Amino acid sequence: MRNPQLNKHGELQHLLTLDGLPRGIITQILDTAAPFTEVAEREVKKLPLLRGKSVFNLFFENSTRTRTTFEIAAKRLSADVINLNVATSSTKKGETLLDTVDNLCAMHADMFVVRHESSGAPHLIAQHLQNTGRDHIHVVNAGDGRHAHPTQGLLDMYTIRHYKKEFHNLTVAIVGDVLHSRVARSQIAALTTLGVPEVRVIGPRTLLPTDVEKMGVRYCATMEEGLKGVDVVMMLRLQNERMNGALLPSPQEFFKVWGLTADKLALAKPDAIVMHPGPMNRGVEIDSAVADGSQAVILPQVTFGIAVRMAVMSMLGSH
Template structure:
């Protein structure tokens, strides 16, 4: 559905809406460009302020209809490090609260000569809607839409995995938890399959397994121990109780008992297993506090890598940079 919108006739990235349908070569280009930005940052040190003038003269609007800390902040930092002008739109205080439609909001802001919208919205398909109606030359970058997709989170997850385990063809990856309500799970599955991961698993209670998810090439497990047996990477998902309209689970305590990653369960896994989580973390629910920031966790690395990955995407769409 979205790949024709995402990729222009010249084969270059035009919008980023989903991982679905993107070619492996393009994903690798993004990851390679992100690696160069990350290397530059490491060379500068923690207090470096070097800017890459790739987006000088461009305007990026962060249009967030849902609350966010990590994602919005990293997009803002990414755009500023590329020398773009950045506007953070407080949607709750904008005209949308007065009845203005999404299309009205888009066209009003386009009239102010915006080059890219970074959009987070509670409705699945919202980013695709914006891309369909955006003016030529205006780019849409999906920062998460409903249960559908979160492509830059998937890219930074792949970037983090590749830093530690570069050969995806050898990897067994388990995605654990609330996949039913997770846009990250779907995007990670598409990215892992595109990059050639040999074994992708979804481990969750039956009520939290999306219907037909096996068609994406994943194996479904309803017991944690079996699902984690022999894996190289564990990606934990937040239990999204705010999206649950029915009795999906008896309690968060029972979820932790049956599916939470504890020190005891971690000790039974491979000694070099990677523990990941897109955040925010529910301590004592999907993961024990000591495990979240233990020696096998790369959760803080994921956050740190978000800036470089989002710089790479923005540069490729607006600045014409490629590997």
């Protein structure tokens, strides 16, 4: 079966997940993003690539950073951006997801940026568009359930490449709540595809998927073991809103064992970078001194996110 993300010419048709996306496409996105970072320094922060196209931001779940950076990225490409406020939309009145999509298609949508609490929702939309012969409309997954958050994974790869230049000689640690994290899944897929030789995951066993080793990573039971000699530390947010049941004693207890402090970071390489997808829980997964410290690249991640989303949307919009 053909990769549902690629068209018959092997070009990016939808961006749904980094799992199974060819290395060449990931590299092309990162290469395309590089010149876009410079647009922010111009007097006119706009390129004409998506002029006349309509991008619909369909966020069925809350988001500030992702929705805003998608909106900025689309506007810098000269697209018209329509933000749907789902809290007041027809979904509340009982309209199905695909009926909503059909209605927006009738308003001549060219691209959907979708966030949904259910894993697979963007895939469902992409399949529906394909089944109904609407190949000119593209879908970007902006985070679905526990499944994937591909643009976050891509901007993380862009950030790593920016600071570390190469992937083949890196040791990367992902720390915290992997179980509930679509970000971690996208990061692991991208890191392994790009040839990072050692990806470690660190966290309490209750917050790791049972078959985590099958994802091509090494499980480390303690911060001391996991952070030793790493080049990149990728922190995850503790996702209280997705938890049910007693997975953790308390946030304070979590911080004591798994929180990133300056002491623990000292185990990593001296030039290691610290990343976080945001929003941060200071004093839960990361200490303020580290979050604001010289090794943190958390705010550059946000800035690079705009260029990476511009790259994805311009590649999709070009066919």
